[in-house]
Amino acid sequence: MSSDGRLVWNHSTHLPGLIPILEKLIKCEGITTVTPGRIKNTRSHIPKMKLRVSVPIRGGYKVIARQGKTVQEVFVLTILEQAQLEQAIADLL
Numbered sequence: 001m002s003s004d005g006r007l008v009w010n011h012s013t014h015l016p017g018l019i020p021i022l023e024k025l026i027k028c029e030g031i032t033t034v035t036p037g038r039i040k041n042t043r044s045h046i047p048k049m050k051l052r053v054s055v056p057i058r059g060g061y062k063v064i065a066r067q068g069k070t071v072q073e074v075f076v077l078t079i080l081e082q083a084q085l086e087q088a089i090a091d092l093l
């Protein structure tokens with residue numbers, strides 16, 4: 001683990017408990033920037049925090065964070081492959 005990643009604070013609102021997870025994620029080797037995105041509400045309820053790698057973006061992946069009835073996009077810039085990023089996230093949760 002190295003600590004050269006950075007967490008971008010561009011919103012005032014985040015899912016409860018998301019920031020500590022993202023702070024651990026930026027310490028993973030190969031992850032350069034983590035940016036929380038917009039928050040939306042959903043109909044289905046997920047009691048426990050869940051992060052899922054969604055789609056590739058330029059330079060990384062979009063990750064969907066869900067808890068309760070709320071969803072937040074998180075953009076992860078990384079050199080990791082999707083499977084490696086999924087494993088890093090699984091290790092944190």
